[in-house]
Amino acid sequence: MTRDLPRGSVACMSQVRTRFAPSPSGFLHLGGARTALFNYLFAKRHGGSFVLRIEDTDRERSSDEFVRAILDGLQWLGLTPDEGPFFQSKRQDVYDRRIAELLEAGAVYHCFCSAEALDAKRKQAQADGTKYLYDRTCRELGRRPDAGESAVLRFKMPLEGETVVRDLVRGDVTFNNAELDDLILVRSDGSPTFHLVVVIDDIEMGITHILRGEDHLTNTPRQVRIFEAFSVEPPAYGHLPLIVGQDRARLSKRHGATAVDAYREQGFLPSAVINYLARLGWSHGDQEIFTGQQLEQLFDVDSVGKSASAFDMEKFGWVNFEHMRALEDAELADAVVPYLAERGETEQPREYLAAAVAQLKERAKTLVELAESLHYFVSDELRFDAKAVGKFLDDDGRAHLQTLHDELAQVDPWTAEQVEATLRVVVEREGLKLGQLAQPARVALTGGTVSPGIFELCAVLGRERTLARLAAAAAGAAAA
């Protein structure tokens, strides 16, 4: 009805421009991050531009703190805008100009109804169980406010007919115009509202495609009409399914962390967050793991699903695991450094840390877990597990450790292979099973019963640490 330009033929469009337009009234949460991601990917995929716009027209709720949090979050995720951030609070002159246009064209009218009166009508309708729509008492008044009189500007919505939203993910969605009421576009203090600034900025910034949450779907027919009032063809819209919690309710604080920053704290890699978010509502055959670069090449709006998807921490953890082990040891070592510092561990040579990380990376789902499991590699103050000590560092165990210590002291060069050969010799000679020697040694070296293979463990720890810990355990140091 409103648009009959062919849409969807993305390739023909001269220049794709998408945008992410958060309002700084909260931190960057997963839903917002995914919206930003899809717009980013869509732009990259089509060689276009990704614009960042901060919608801070509501001065009451906006804060610099949230602006910074959103910017930080996007930066951490690597969703760098090609243009922006633009702040709507600094664009009043642009809006004033456009408001004048609307007035000129007779697309809006002054409304003198007080907020209190409207509120009362709304409550009344609610009490009667009927739908509330602004009753348009001022629509035909045709007068301007007198000096000192306050008024808002409302949009003249068509009274009949319908508006069709041609949605990239849902197809055509038809709305009855009688359901749309005359929106307030300019507040009595002269500031523009959401619907107006969105449309003006999307026009001014040349936005061609808008991917946003499904919660905006009912806003779209209204905005489409505003575009029409400006005689501008609206951009193509795609309404993304919402992310919900395990209980199918909208994702909220109840479902754990919401700000993306919380996932950084929990030890998730940004590439894993990107990967997981991309797969929530979008798919590419059977592929689960994607690099950012792959996503930029493969993302397409046709493969975006229609139904809400539930956030699943288990799978998210697995995705993070996959991304962690895809990293080079040295990269992973660098990534875990801040988490070690957080735990008060002392700094280690990068090479040593990389070797230790190589042993542990298939045993941790997050950087936090990795840092935790790194303890016995980076500290000599072992935390002994009493149960393990009791079980393996008994008289027999300690005696075996002393023997092992003495044999290991002869090993040269100090390699996993040499250590293994030595252990096997001792096992053979003493008539033990490997476990009878390896387990006490593991407790002596790590404080517990869980670790990488004993030979590799010794090799990475090095001769000095290994011998010292074995000697200490043999002497009964752990028992205390």
Place this chain on the structure above:
RNA sequence: GGCCCCUUCGUCUAGUGGUUAGGACGUCGGCCUCUCACGCCGAAGACACGGGUUCGAGUCCCGUAGGGGUCACCA
């Protein structure tokens, strides 16, 4: 409540009229093994329901149910 959207294993999903309905996470069992992991092998597990259309429906149409979104001088 009005309007709008959605509905394949517990979860993320593949599927575009003909498939033993595939994969992944998770779960369970086994193998590997010096512990824990990783890896490998295997198992259980889904088309919300009811009508059509069709030789044949997860796929198309209608309805029902369930879930969700939205109804501000917020965005």
